[in-house]
Amino acid sequence: MNARLSILVIEDDKAICSFITAALNGNGYRTVAAFTGREGLSLAASLCPDVVLLDLGLPDVDGHEVLQKLRCWSRIPIIVISARTEEQEKVRTLDMGADDYITKPFGTAELMARIRTSLRHSSGNFPETVYKTLNLEIHFDKRTVRLNGELVHLTQIEYQLLTLLAKNSGRVLTYNFIMKNIWGPYTDNNNQILRVNMANIRRKIEQNPAQPQYVFTEVGIGYRMRENDDFTPP
């Protein structure tokens, strides 16, 4: 059911590269190889892999530069592989945003374990307890929704859907993500049920459902909820 996870290997030494990709394939991952930093950056952008393995000793661009460029726009887990064992080098690399630093030589089993650990990290987390904007308030701990101070009654699914969006407010959630989250991983790709629920929610909280203020449609992608007011960036 779940699509296989894909891993981008950025490594100039073809022998090592094919060794690594073979090991990854053997463990059920899809792999894509890049032999230069430039190539790696483009592929990362177009493929959006689940993990990046980055060898620091590249011919064209400095590996650290690749790391830096990637971190400008992505939080994909990046596991750096390097021959250098000096502590300063490790510190520098980790502080530039690498998720792990493995020194050569290393065993494939350890590599696989560290990949699994990275994947664990990249799956999300959100702590907020109140969502509040315009005239809408959601208290997650009380499980209440208020519009202009008045309690709004939502059904189970409607509430789940609204809070999923609220906890990720400002961010577009894909139809698929929402479906999987609420109807479980084995639902088909039919959004009809989602559309109906959204229409019902809008009827309850929007003044004019045709011009929503709270939940917006991103055609072809999914829904996005208006950003939470008491959002305090770091």
Add this chain to the structure above:
Amino acid sequence: MNARLSILVIEDDKAICSFITAALNGNGYRTVAAFTGREGLSLAASLCPDVVLLDLGLPDVDGHEVLQKLRCWSRIPIIVISARTEEQEKVRTLDMGADDYITKPFGTAELMARIRTSLRHSSGNFPETVYKTLNLEIHFDKRTVRLNGELVHLTQIEYQLLTLLAKNSGRVLTYNFIMKNIWGPYTDNNNQILRVNMANIRRKIEQNPAQPQYVFTEVGIGYRMRENDDFTPP
């Protein structure tokens, strides 16, 4: 303003323990020490520290058991410290939910770097992944584009196109590369559709589409997006 982060050190060797806590204190962390597994578990539960450092060689309970028990109820980052270097041991420990595995002897600088990395993972306060230049901001993880702070609505293809360029900012992407990336490998070599989309994007984000500030045309080659000037290391 920010409360200092607290770290629980579970380590039976008092010499090593005081060495580590001293280093942590020197780096601004609050530390609590536990000399047995049992103690460590109860302290973790009562304190809810931000990170746990766990030595596997404990006298009373097996270190792996501590790890397992902790993971039953908590997702606190756990960094395991161990004298054992065998790969199987590392794999087992990581797969039981440890966030990192450091072998003795290790330097304090590396330990600190790995703690920072773990903290980044847990608190979700990853530096936001954005493209930013002049008055334009693209938030990749939210899938939003802002011009002068205002949300700009882009269609699916427009967004794909803009982010492909942004993720490769400063570099020329050929028409062919872009076409293949967005319309798939089997499209013909007709750029018309690409030109239309670029015109639409420019109408939405450029002040004067005839003299673009963000996406430049490289005649005969492709498009290039103004370089991201946002990079701020952690």
Add this chain to the structure above:
DNA sequence: GGTATTCTTAACACTATCTTTACATTTCAT
């Protein structure tokens, strides 16, 4: 067991988006 609520499915109207066409404008070599 009957009633009310909620969930799901299907049909259809409506809207946004995509693609194509036609033509204007710019660029560059001669």
Add this chain to the structure above:
DNA sequence: ATGAAATGTAAAGATAGTGTTAAGAATACC
């Protein structure tokens, strides 16, 4: 300068995606 090639723009038809309604099925509640 001039013309051919490349690029930009506008508009309209085709397509796909979304919202809405309503009716039957499933579930919970007396």
